[in-house]
Amino acid sequence: xxxxxxxxxxxxxxxxxxxxxxxxxxxxxxSLWITNSSPSFHGSTxxxxxENVQGVKNTERSFFTEIDKKGNGNDDYQSExxxxxxPDQVLFLERSxxxxxxxEPERKLQLAKELxxxxxxxxxxxxxxxxxxxTKHLEKEYDSLKESxxxxxxxxxxxxxxxxxxxxxxxLLTEKLLSRDKGKRKPEPLDNAEPKKxxxxxxxxxxxxxxxxxxxxxxxxxDVSDSDNxxxxxxxxxxxxxxxxxxxxxxxxxxxxxxxxxxxxFPKLEAECYDDLQPNSCNLGFPVEAxxxxxxxx
DNA sequence: GCGGATATGGGCATTACGTCA
DNA sequence: TATGACGTAATGCCCATATCC
Numbered sequence: 282x283x284x285x286x287x288x289x290x291x292x293x294x295x296x297x298x299x300x301x302x303x304x305x306x307x308x309x310x311x312s313l314w315i316t317n318s319s320p321s322f323h324g325s326t327x328x329x330x331x332e333n334v335q336g337v338k339n340t341e342r343s344f345f346t347e348i349d350k351k352g353n354g355n356d357d358y359q360s361e362x363x364x365x366x367x368p369d370q371v372l373f374l375e376r377s378x379x380x381x382x383x384x385e386p387e388r389k390l391q392l393a394k395e396l397x398x399x400x401x402x403x404x405x406x407x408x409x410x411x412x413x414x415x416t417k418h419l420e421k422e423y424d425s426l427k428e429s430x431x432x433x434x435x436x437x438x439x440x441x442x443x444x445x446x447x448x449x450x451x452x453l454l455t456e457k458l459l460s461r462d463k464g465k466r467k468p469e470p471l472d473n474a475e476p477k478k479x480x481x482x483x484x485x486x487x488x489x490x491x492x493x494x495x496x497x498x499x500x501x502x503x504d505v506s507d508s509d510n511x512x513x514x515x516x517x518x519x520x521x522x523x524x525x526x527x528x529x530x531x532x533x534x535x536x537x538x539x540x541x542x543x544x545x546x547f548p549k550l551e552a553e554c555y556d557d558l559q560p561n562s563c564n565l566g567f568p569v570e571a572x573x574x575x576x577x578x579x
Numbered sequence: 580g581c582g583g584a585t586a587t588g589g590g591c592a593t594t595a596c597g598t599c600a
Numbered sequence: 601t602a603t604g605a606c607g608t609a610a611t612g613c614c615c616a617t618a619t620c621c
Contacts, residue, residue: 365597365608383589405610408589413608415590 366406370396374403378410 366374377392384392384407393400 386588402609404588406608408591409608409610411589412591 366398370398374406374410378407378414382407382411382414 373396374392377388381388384404389400389403389407392398393403396403
């Protein structure tokens with residue numbers, strides 16, 4: 282069974298248009314496509330006697346002038362020196378690549394025939410093109426990840442400052458309450474007085490000490506993953522509904538200790554705050570395979 | 580049905596060459 | 601003119617898969 286897609290050049294437009302994701306202009310494709318009736322690409326070798334898709338001879342290319350000057354009539358593809366493909370051929374291959382980045386044998390033969398290239402050349406071009414695409418894609422993915430990371434880090438820093446501010450407020454209020462209690466009654470032994478502290482503390486009798494240790498923001502930041510400090514902060518701020526730490530949420534990020542420490546205070550960010558991100562814009566916590574993608578696998 | 584030999588194609592690292600600043 | 605950086609065509613190797621016997 283012959284694949285109708287590759288039967289002739291006129292059908293190639295359908296091939297190129299079958300994927301609606303890509304820009305597809307029949308005029309453009311018509312200008313690119315050379316039908317079998319055109320002698321333009323029918324040279325027996327890769328690019329000898331090549332004419333571009335508009336039928337204009339490429340007599341300006343240095344390679345041909347060199348060949349002509351030397352009177353080299355050798356049609357053997359293997360013996361030819363390596364040279365870049367002309368822009369029109371590259372454009373045509375790019376269009377084909379946009380449609381499908383894998384090359385079935387029949388399509389390879391058809392492209393080779395239409396472009397006047399060796400099938401091997403077409404296959405190599407697609408192979409290299411896939412490699413280039415992968416590189417570019419990885420670069421974009423890296424940039425996206427970095428952007429997401431920076432954003433997340435900025436969010437964390439902002440939240441950290443707010444946290445510090447709230448801690449200071451709690452500390453001041455605690456001191457006020459303590460001083461007011463002192464004024465009301467006689468001083469009591471310390472261990473007796475502790476349980477009479479206001480609701481700010483349930484299980485952490487040494488709150489002021491804990492705060493005093495964290496007044497230096499930088500040192501406190503380094504301790505951000507300390508569960509004792511976190512629990513203290515949460516209880517003091519009476520925000521247990523906000524902070525429900527689940528260590529399992531970060532099991533996929535073990536290799537990145539910095540990211541892990543940054544994320545710890547905000548275990549629900551991934552699930553709740555980044556739903557609107559574009560695919561591939563943030564991979565934190567998600568395996569690459571699980572991300573939606575409009576790109577080809579490579 | 581199973582297993583080995585062979586062919587084919589893709590991925591990847593690398594090389595070779597052309598181009599340009 | 602020489603040179604280094606960069607892009608890309610091409611090569612070689614490895615692996616997965618399909619087919620044949």
